[in-house]
Amino acid sequence: MFVKHRWSVLFLLGVIVRRPLLKLPLLLLALTALPSWAIDHDKQEIVIGTTVGDFADMVTESVQPYLEQLGYKVKLVEFTDYVIPNMALAEGAIDVNCFQHKPYLESFSQDRGLELSAITQVPTGPMGLYAGKQDALAKVKKGMRVAIPSDPTNQARALILLEDVGWLTLNPNVDPLRASEFDVQENPHGIKLVSLEAAQLPRSRQDVDFAVINGNYAASSGIAFSDGLFLEPSYDFINWVAVRSADKDRPFVQDVMDAYNSDDFKDYAVKRFEGYKYPESWEHH
Structure with missing residues (x-):
């Protein structure tokens, strides 16, 4: 079954983490009901994964409305750890993630043999x-x-x-x-x-x-x-939006980058996330 479907077991576990009361029979039913799924090349829907909190808020409060104005349907999936979001991205269960800095992305991708690429920095609360x-x-x-x-x-x-x-x-x-x-x-x-x-x-x-x-x-x-x-004073650990390397030149990825760098998003982030480190490309904003 898991060969037919492009859903990640780890992605499903992420859902279990968020819904701890899900009973095993219901989970098995959900597994058997999953459709065969492949990436839609027309890209009518963008699935974004973030950790719970500020990065999720950025999506629902600014990025999602921007992308919906362009005609996309946007779905947010929230995670509570730093492993599943990259595995879900690599296996196609989500299209974009936002939760990690570049050293972590590069180390994780190298250790797991994943082909993921960072595309744009995002406002990041300092450690x-x-x-x-x-x-x-x-x-x-x-x-x-x-x-x-x-x-x-x-x-x-x-x-x-x-x-x-x-x-x-x-x-x-x-x-x-x-x-x-x-x-x-x-x-x-x-x-x-x-x-x-x-x-x-x-x-x-x-x-x-x-x-x-x-x-x-x-x-x-x-x-x-x-x-x-x-x-921490360093910019080494500012967070990035990541996609599958095979997708980085696709139009929807450029639209996601634009959403995170629009004037509306910059104005929103500076007001909403005071004290954060902002992308280096925003230094003149």
């Missing part, structure tokens, strides 16, 4: 160091617990942030974009790093001294960037 049991950087103490993302690329990003704060030093012989907790060379405060799924970091703050939280999850949890004790 930041936020208070947990301690509410100031000066309250650093021996043996404190700091929560960081568990996925490799964002963990490296968090370690770079902690190095920028001055709390640890990474091995200079290691590519910082691929660094892990095992590459910490100096840890004068004896920090205990607690690796958690990125979506769990906002809720972890009551259990740790500090937490390094991705911008989208801070925003979706109602945490203001102004509450950050330290925000």
Whole structure:
């Protein structure tokens, strides 16, 4: 059955994550009822996948209306992890995704043998160091617990942030974009790093001294960037919209790029997402 259909098992699992009460018999019924499906070359419908929160809001509040004015039907699929959106894109279950920075996209695609391409930057909430049991950087103490993302690329990003704060030093012989907790060379405060799924970091703050939280999850949890004790300064981790490499020259992809770079979207994003990093191409907007 799975040979006939272009639906991803992982994509279906993403739906299960969002609907945890779905019973097994109903799931089996849904699986047997799926039609044979192939990409519509006329492209009347564009399916966009994002993580929950700000990137989904960008679609429903601005990108979707823009594309619908051009005559497309737009469907949004929201995910709660960083793996399924790329697998769903690669297998054709969605046409576009928006949730990741370029180092993650390139690393994930290389490791999984996927042909995905970044097409345009999007406004991105900066990763930041936020208070947990301690509410100031000066309250650093021996043996404190700091929560960081568990996925490799964002963990490296968090370690770079902690190095920028001055709390640890990474091995200079290691590519910082691929660094892990095992590459910490100096840890004068004896920090205990607690690796958690990125979506769990906002809720972890009551259990740790500090937490390094991705911008989208801070925003979706109602945490203001102004509450950050330290925000990453680099543009290396601004997020991108991605498509299958085979589709990158198709007209619908250009329309998606235009939607994310229209004057209306820029005006909307600057007002709606204050404190975000905006695409470098917008610097004169």
